[in-house]
Amino acid sequence: MKKALISLLALLTVLCLGAYLFRGPIALALMDRVVAARMSTSLLDQLPDGLNVLLCGAGSPLPDPKRSGPCTAIIAGDHLFLVDSGTNSSRILSQLQVPQGEIDGVLITHFHSDHIDGLGEMLLNAWVGGSRTQPVPLYGPVGVGKIVQGLNQIYSQDKVYRTAHHGEDIVPSSGAGAVARPFPEPAPGKASVIFDDDGLKITAFSVDHQPVEPAVGYRFDYKGRSVVVSGDTKKSKNLEEFAQGTDLLVHEALSRTLVGAMTAGAEKAGRHKTAKITRDIIDYHASPVEAAQSANAVGADHLLFYHIVPPLLLAPLEAVFVEGVSDAYPGPFTVGRDGTLVSLPAGSDEITVEQLL
Ligand SMILES: [Zn+2]
Numbered sequence: 317m318k319k320a321l322i323s324l325l326a327l328l329t330v331l332c333l334g335a336y337l338f339r340g341p342i343a344l345a346l347m348d349r350v351v352a353a354r355m356s357t358s359l360l361d362q363l364p365d366g367l368n369v370l371l372c373g374a375g376s377p378l379p380d381p382k383r384s385g386p387c388t389a390i391i392a393g394d395h396l397f398l399v400d401s402g403t404n405s406s407r408i409l410s411q412l413q414v415p416q417g418e419i420d421g422v423l424i425t426h427f428h429s430d431h432i433d434g435l436g437e438m439l440l441n442a443w444v445g446g447s448r449t450q451p452v453p454l455y456g457p458v459g460v461g462k463i464v465q466g467l468n469q470i471y472s473q474d475k476v477y478r479t480a481h482h483g484e485d486i487v488p489s490s491g492a493g494a495v496a497r498p499f500p501e502p503a504p505g506k507a508s509v510i511f512d513d514d515g516l517k518i519t520a521f522s523v524d525h526q527p528v529e530p531a532v533g534y535r536f537d538y539k540g541r542s543v544v545v546s547g548d549t550k551k552s553k554n555l556e557e558f559a560q561g562t563d564l565l566v567h568e569a570l571s572r573t574l575v576g577a578m579t580a581g582a583e584k585a586g587r588h589k590t591a592k593i594t595r596d597i598i599d600y601h602a603s604p605v606e607a608a609q610s611a612n613a614v615g616a617d618h619l620l621f622y623h624i625v626p627p628l629l630l631a632p633l634e635a636v637f638v639e640g641v642s643d644a645y646p647g648p649f650t651v652g653r654d655g656t657l658v659s660l661p662a663g664s665d666e667i668t669v670e671q672l673l
């Protein structure tokens with residue numbers, strides 16, 4: 317019995333050692349299968365019909381390993397829209413197996429850099445990775461044309477190289493870059509329908525991110541389900557008007573307690589200019605409790621926090637971030653991270669939350 321055990325252990329040791337020594341060739345032998353499996357899978361095929369909200373960036377300009385620059389993907393039927401595209405959002409979409417070539421459009425909330433600085437990479441992946449024949453439409457308040465012009469200019473040489481190298485069939489030059497779809501910022505109390513097709517209606521309304529103007533949020537209605545994405549705003553009466561009765565409110569939030577602690581740290585380090593900036597940013601964002609008050613005012617069934625400021629680098633900080641939220645809003649809420657998926661299947665009241673990354 318003892319001998320058999322020793323032989324078994326010896327055999328296991330040899331096998332483990334072999335696997336370790338040949339780990340490179342083993343990984344290489346499996347690689348084509350893994351690549352094939354990933355390339356033939358799309359997250360979009362696995363989602364229920366209805367509204368699906370996927371955070372491709374739950375953060376802000378401040379680096380947080382769990383939260384890239386702001387990006388919210390809305391999948392409704394055959395349609396795929398992004399709200400903003402911040403740093404790293406294109407890579408998050410790739411990791412989540414969302415084919416960027418199928419993006420119907422990007423809806424820009426405002427022109428702060430953190431909401432647009434992932435666009436270059438996203439447009440490239442949509443074009444070269446997706447063999448698009450049409451540029452990606454960029455919807456946004458008037459002024460979005462300048463962003464499109466600038467992006468197309470920055471990548472004008474890249475456009476030449478890619479098609480020259482891979483050929484028109486693979487990388488059609490007509491699909492490079494973006495095309496602007498501007499709309500006038502709606503006055504408070506008014507909304508603009510900017511897309512209405514296949515049962516999906518997208519409405520823009522203004523929010524309050526002074527001195528940043530224009531600044532809008534978006535409402536999505538599809539098959540009886542609805543989602544509102546706040547964009548950057550302090551607590552906004554206008555948002556509350558247009559988010560009435562929404563199933564899901566996706567709202568930005570900045571914790572004044574935590575940003576106050578950052579300011580104190582910056583002062584201690586003698587970084588007075590940084591402290592001035594962290595003090596300034598408080599006045600044009602909503603606190604988590606204010607976002608919760610808006611969720612309560614509109615009767616939302618679920619509140620999803622995104623554009624989370626500051627980074628929640630330690631788990632206990634999340635508890636500080638949501639302090640007081642349950643008192644202001646009785647419904648369920650989620651502190652978003654990259655890869656948070658909220659599904660609202662058509663023909664039901666159901667809301668499911670999954671973490672995909
Ligand atoms: Zn922002």
Ligand SMILES: [Zn+2]
Binds near residue numbers: 426525
């Ligand atoms: Zn902003």
